[in-house]
Amino acid sequence: GAVVSQHPSRVICKSGTSVKIECRSLDFQATTMFWYRQFPKQSLMLMATSNEGSKATYEQGVEKDKFLINHASLTLSTLTVTSAHPEDSSFYICSARPVSIAKNIQYFGAGTRLSVL
Amino acid sequence: DAKTTQPPSMDCAEGRAANLPCNHSTISGNEYVYWYRQIHSQGPQYIIHGLKNNETNEMASLIITEDRKSSTLILPHATLRDTAVYYCIVRVDNAGNMLTFGGGTRLMVKP
Numbered sequence: 001g002a003v004v005s006q007h008p009s010r011v012i013c014k015s016g017t018s019v020k021i022e023c024r025s026l027d028f029q030a031t032t033m034f035w036y037r038q039f040p041k042q043s044l045m046l047m048a049t050s051n052e053g054s055k056a057t058y059e060q061g062v063e064k065d066k067f068l069i070n071h072a073s074l075t076l077s078t079l080t081v082t083s084a085h086p087e088d089s090s091f092y093i094c095s096a097r098p099v100s101i102a103k104n105i106q107y108f109g110a111g112t113r114l115s116v117l
Numbered sequence: 118d119a120k121t122t123q124p125p126s127m128d129c130a131e132g133r134a135a136n137l138p139c140n141h142s143t144i145s146g147n148e149y150v151y152w153y154r155q156i157h158s159q160g161p162q163y164i165i166h167g168l169k170n171n172e173t174n175e176m177a178s179l180i181i182t183e184d185r186k187s188s189t190l191i192l193p194h195a196t197l198r199d200t201a202v203y204y205c206i207v208r209v210d211n212a213g214n215m216l217t218f219g220g221g222t223r224l225m226v227k228p
Contacts, residue, residue: 006160034215043204044161044218093160095216104149104208106216108160 002028004096006109013084014117021079021112023094029074030096034106035067038091050077074099084116121205126223129199135192137222139205142186148209150181151216152190154201161204161218164190195226 003026013019023033031052036044048069049057056069068080077096081088093111097104122140129135141150151166165172165179167188172179178191192199204221 004160036218043220044155046215046217049215091158095160104151105163105166107163111158111160113158 002026002096002098002107004094004107004109006094006112008112009110010113010115012115012117015085016083019081019084019114021081021092021094021114023077023079023096023109025075025096025098025107028096028098028100031074031099033071033077033094033096035069035077035079036093036095038093038111044093047079081114084114086116089114089116121207121219123203123205123220123222125220126225128225128227129192129195131197131226131228132194135195135199135224135226137190137192137203137205137224138187139190140187141205141207144185144207145209148207150179150185150188151206151208152177152179153204153206153216153218154199155204155221156198156201164203195224197226197228200224200226 005024005026007022033050035047037047038044046059047062050069050071052071052074058064066082071077091111091113095106095108097106149166149168152164153161155161165174165177167179181188202221202223204218206216
């Protein structure tokens with residue numbers, strides 16, 4: 001199957017710092033990537049939809065100035081958590097849908113566990 | 118997207134078949150049934166999907182009832198590595214749309 005690489009897998013940072021998470025589709029192109037957040041014992045919640053070459057679309061309640069998303073190419077999207085606070089500690093997961101596949105199958109990265117001290 | 122209902126948890130003995138049910142009584146004619154699973158601390162993994170016919174691949178089988186109001190994911194010979202949360206998602210097969218995850222079923226495969 002298609003591979004989505006997410007980096008880093010784990011990050012620990014101090015409160016007030018910014019953290020960048022990369023999501024790469026390794027063997028396919030994706031015009032759209034998705035960013036999810038998952039708190040302990042909860043399901044995945046969509047944060048934003050990242051569109052190549054245009055602004056991301058954020059879900060209600062997600063601060064676009066705090067969670068900066070850049071989708072500069074068909075294989076790379078980045079999520080930057082700016083001025084991170086302990087309540088931002090969570091599991092962040094990206095996904096991408098290959099443009100060459102007709103069916104709506106999304107492939108997910110392994111996730112990034114963010115811990116803000 | 119149609120709402121789905123899954124049992125919160127299930128147990129299965131290693132080597133036996135695991136049958137995971139999903140109710141989607143409000144499914145529309147153009148909505149597919151997708152199954153993903155999430156092993157602890159990993160991203161979700163696509164398993165299988167179908168519209169109305171039963172489907173089988175190297176991972177699992179998907180049985181969809183004739184009225185399409187429910188389906189069952191079958192793992193024919195469950196292993197300990199199949200322990201995960203299994204999500205049943207019903208959606209139109211549109212390009213680019215996100216997936217909406219419900220609570221899923223936590224499958225525990227026991228030795």
